[in-house]
């Protein structure tokens with residue numbers, strides 16, 4: 001169901017109404033998530049997904065920050081790299097091809113990665129997703145939009161100097177086949193050539209939030225926190241405003257002309273949310 005809602009909104013994305021609807025969807029999906037989390041209720045699939053892509057070079061700290069975002073804002077964390085490594089470990093049909101691609105620091109065909117992400121999204125009870133390490137290429141991006149039928153609400157870019165990224169990867173010590181100097185150099189070249197254009201694309205669309213990924217993990221998270229906090233504040237304010245207006249209209253019309261009152265309320269609500 002969320003797929004249908006999302007593709008409907010993306011098909012009218014050039015218009016004023018679409019922009020407004022997109023904001024409404026973002027806020028609505030974030031608010032319901034917070035409320036349901038507090039009550040411990042599982043979010044139904046009908047909710048519009050709230051999608052955050054998490055981008056940055058190898059070792060820029062994407063995974064580390066995703067853990068903090070999950071703890072604070074209750075997202076589901078889908079790491080494209082982890083999903084691919086799980087395929088290798090499960091010895092699936094694509095396992096050997098994925099292993100060779102990762103060893104070479106190259107990019108796995110988009111269809112394979114998007115299908116893995118799609119499966120995880122469908123299995124999840126959450127509707128707020130952090131998609132980590134994806135899209136890595138224009139082909140990844142287009143494939144996601146075609147297969148999943150949605151665009152991200154937010155794109156985070158962890159901007160880190162190469163020297164620091166190399167140091168972090170070489171110290172990672174998790175036994176990854178690509179954590180060696182030779183593969184890191186290849187991954188950095190792929191990042192410059194194929195991933196930066198995707199980052200620029202989202203910058204032009206006004207969806208990109210660039211984080212200076214140097215300093216301690218906590219210092220970096222203090223740059224991330226306000227981004228999601230702002231979405232929460234907007235959604236909670238919009239909810240309170242709607243309730244206030246609802247009370248006002250119901251009293252004003254003494255419930256005689258409820259339909260007109262609700263219509264006016266909706267119009268006003270959309271107007272106010274667009275302004276915010």
Ligand SMILES: Nc1ncnc2c1ncn2[C@@H]1O[C@H](COP(=O)(O)OP(=O)(O)OP(=O)(O)O)[C@@H](O)[C@H]1O
Nearest residue numbers: 057058059060061062063064168169172215216217
């Ligand atoms: N701010 C930081 N300062 C120092 N080390 C860090 C910082 N953030 C993360 N690290 C460490 O750097 C290493 C790489 O971090 P992380 O795995 O989060 O990066 P990543 O962007 O997910 O990398 P990859 O794309 O290779 O998966 C880890 O060992 C992590 O503990």
Ligand SMILES: Nc1ccn([C@@H]2O[C@H](COP(=O)(O)O)[C@@H](O)[C@H]2O)c(=O)n1
Nearest residue numbers: 080081101102105106107108133134136
């Ligand atoms: N969209 C993606 C993401 C990852 N890969 C491959 O996995 C490697 C490790 O990814 P991390 O996000 O864990 O760094 C990466 O170097 C690619 O080989 C991919 O192909 N497509």
Ligand SMILES: [Mg+2]
Nearest residue numbers: 062063081133
């Ligand atoms: Mg990672």
